[in-house]
Amino acid sequence: MLRSLYDRLAPDHEMRITARDFDSTYALLNAWNKPYLQIGKHGGNTLMGKLRSYSDRLVALIEFAEKEKPDFLFGLASPEGLRVSFGLQIPNIIFNDEPRSTGVVKLSLPFAEHLIVPEPIPVEWFTQYGIAMERIHRFHGIDEVAETVYLVPDPNKITKVGLAPEQYVICRPEQTAAQYHMKTLGEGDTKLPCLLDPLIKEHPNLTYIIVPRNISQRRNLEKHYKGINNIKFFNYLDPIEQFLYHAKFVVCAGGSFVRQSALMNVPSVEYFPLGLYPQERFLIENGFPLQFLRDPEENPNICIEAIEKFSSYHANLEKTRNLENPIDLAMNLFQKGSSA
Known part of the structure; x- marks a missing residue:
């Protein structure tokens, strides 16, 4: 989904992409052939691993923000990214369609200035994690529409x-x-x-x-x-x-x-x-x-x-x-x- 957003923003803005090592993220970014920064990794399937990866990535993102001085953050509900955004008063717009990941949303939604969510998901599923109703923006569809609607089929x-x-x-x-x-x-x-x-x-x-x-x-x-x-x-x-x-x-x-x-x-x-x-x-x-x-x-x-x-x-x-x-x-x- 963020690929579509990048294409809309890039003509008029200087962009920086950060990504963590998880699943096929790096491979897809390499295939996309856009420059990006590798910052952190997924913590795997243990609680200690998740905690350590959070700490390591938070430090790395602080260093990135100190060097690059970004003016705005677009992203998914990233606990580390949003903590840096909040701490350095960087405005943000965040997407989330997965409040089932309770650890992630508990650590991220309170810091989101604008949260974009699919209308089918009850808004209470988000407000229970500390984000005010007026910061939630709903759309009639689901996130996957973004990468689907402009597809030109090519066999x-x-x-x-x-x-x-x-x-x-x-x-x-x-x-x-x-x-x-x-x-x-x-x-x-x-x-x-x-x-x-x-x-x-x-x-x-x-x-x-x-x-x-x-x-x-x-x-x-x-x-x-x-x-x-x-x-x-x-x-x-x-x-x-x-x-x-x-x-x-x-x-x-x-x-x-x-x-x-x-x-x-x-x-x-x-x-x-x-x-x-x-x-x-x-x-x-x-x-x-x-x-x-x-x-x-x-x-x-x-x-x-x-x-x-x-x-x-x-x-x-x-x-x-x-x-x-x-x-x-x-x-x-x-x-x-x-x-x-």
């Missing part, structure tokens, strides 16, 4: 890596380092095979693209699917929008991939232990092709059923273009502040 982006439109499935396992998985899954664990094994058996002629969250997860999945030739592993997908748009089906343990694919009218299944989230409910109620379950063991055949149920659905962006874009809201707030 050449996927054919050059040996894929054909509507002949592959994208699969994304759990983010085991997230707070909500720490007590139930080890770093390399995943329940993805519970859904994927019957799907492969039912549709053996499709190609299956698995995008693991970490090295341990990849090793375990490679071992599980050893010798199966129609499975390919990718560390990241770039440009992700093209891969999602041209897929036949997407199954994901968590929101971003599957929300974006559903916005593209691509049949999708999400599994997530904390239950159906407001964004997914919004998509389902507005007719986007998405199904949900908490635990793959509840219905291992849900992917097979979803492909059949949504067999008449093909990728298009018609409905998505009727939703609001959070970047438009951010730009309006920024321009009002700049002219004040």
